[in-house]
Amino acid sequence: MGLDEIDTPFLLLDPAKVSRNISRLRRRTSELGVGLRPHVKTAKSPDVAGLLFDGATGPITVSTLREAEVFGAEGFTDILYAVGIAPDKLARVLALYRRDVPVVVLLDTVEQARAVADASRQSGIAIRALIEIDCDGHRGGIAPEDPALPAIAATVADGARLLGVLAHAGESYFCYHEDALAAAAEGERAATVRAAEVLRANGFACPIVSVGSTPTAHAARDLTGVTEMRAGNFVFFDLVMAGIGVCSVDDIAVSVVATVIGHRRDRGWIITDSGWTALSADRSTARQPVDQGYGLASDVDGTVHPDLLVADVTQEHGILSLRAGSGAALPDLPVGTRVRILPNHACATAEQHDRYHVLGDDGAVCAVWPRVQGW
């Protein structure tokens, strides 16, 4: 079907750009000599994962047990659930082990370590676990030098199977220079390697040293001591990543197709049928040097209007208007015209949809790929 034949709003995926973005990161991890464990929370699609592994299954990271269950059923068995485990979720984790999906859990407290060890002993299944290390104070995790680290390790290893450490450089989303990004990547590396050394000195082998975020994956200069890189957003990229300088706007592989439903010419507004339900309410570019509103508009063929932003949204309305200070003329987009909106934050925009419409080489939609929904 043509892009004009599908009811708007809908989420469009350009698989050629996805493949290009994947090849670029694969070159990086190959140069750096680390494995890649992509985070499927961005795409939440076994079909996109097919592009990541050339149709095979490989190691993945997930953000929900629902993702683990769906990808597990598709043959992915090497899965890391990279959100701190809630004790109540261990029954679902054990059910995955019984289906030969030995999902690795994450923890950073003695309470979680005890719950994971207890569940392992009671079930006779040694749950695999990583300890989350804090490298920059943006979320959870324990500092490598925290005296609680060996105690957590000893607690979890008393029944469960401690595999190593993990960190995520939240700080990298606030960096605007190659050197700052490289420093964030080095912070991730140094913290995890230091934590692994502490654990090894305490008798824990620590075969996995996991780092990752899309900015640090692309900026890291040396990953000595690291075994694997997690990154998720890189498959699609978005305006936040373009703002950081990790990609160009042309690399962004997903967009929302919308229809013009009105004008307020007195105010310089073009009104579309894509509100926050279709775009998400994410405003992450608001804190960047270039604020992209709720998204950047392009023609339906992908030609970007560099100054035409989604200035505001309500539930089902988007208001396009020119960037403040722009000398551009408001484009003539009559009622019924279709446009594409490039997302601020691809993870958040994609989450608003239950499927991708996949762009074929001929400019028409060649497939529909479902997305994993819920938790």
Next chain:
Amino acid sequence: MGLDEIDTPFLLLDPAKVSRNISRLRRRTSELGVGLRPHVKTAKSPDVAGLLFDGATGPITVSTLREAEVFGAEGFTDILYAVGIAPDKLARVLALYRRDVPVVVLLDTVEQARAVADASRQSGIAIRALIEIDCDGHRGGIAPEDPALPAIAATVADGARLLGVLAHAGESYFCYHEDALAAAAEGERAATVRAAEVLRANGFACPIVSVGSTPTAHAARDLTGVTEMRAGNFVFFDLVMAGIGVCSVDDIAVSVVATVIGHRRDRGWIITDSGWTALSADRSTARQPVDQGYGLASDVDGTVHPDLLVADVTQEHGILSLRAGSGAALPDLPVGTRVRILPNHACATAEQHDRYHVLGDDGAVCAVWPRVQGW
């Protein structure tokens, strides 16, 4: 099932509060002598609509054709689709008419009027339409005194069936005083009544004069000339509405149940498993006098911690911390503790979920109600 037995995060609905909120608005519309055409875009649930109409079907407003299709199949036939019609969507509108669901469409341009009239003549089905009137410059709509108004009316009436006018006081979401809200309500009333008078002077009967928003529904002092009130959020309310003063925090009927998965005691953080996927990224209280972060925390039994906010979110993490300047002590919420998060914007938070878990009188979940998804 108990609230501790369901996997988090999940969306909890308190039907006793919903019923109380509905009764309150029904008293208002009865006092004001206008009909109520509730906007089902907030709840997107035929079960909640059952509470609105005591199990019967009544006039409703929808924000997507998917809602019209689902509610139509449930027996709701008096439906207003209150987003400007895209010409491409008229085929679905006509399909609804053929299933005896004569959905009313909205328009504010000559192009739309022509498309609706053409589709009506070509199909032999006179599509019902309202013209959107602008009362305060927040979205679409045409000013009552705009000379294009009679032309739009004449164009649509040449084949379709013009039923009247509609306005939405977007400004009311930025009011913080009863008098300001009453003025916004009067602005809505005055604009629609004036537009209806213009149309009647031009020979169009205009049987429907529709106004509405939750703030103006509760603040309006006189609705002479208005025939119906639309409001949606009032069934649930939220922190934005509490900030405006239209409800109290205790009236909020939906929340997200989450689990504590970690602590950063050095930073005063409690980490939960509810990120923006569960709460939405909506930050509408940021522009209000009292900023509620990404939501306000309560114990799982509903007891509010008035200073404990969701200070930050990532995809699957929420960070609870005390409001800046609070003298309160951080509550002791061990790993595994369940909390409820009250939403900034109930429409946006509910949209992130495909179902409600319904709270019974005994404090356990007594039902699961699905939500309409997609467009």
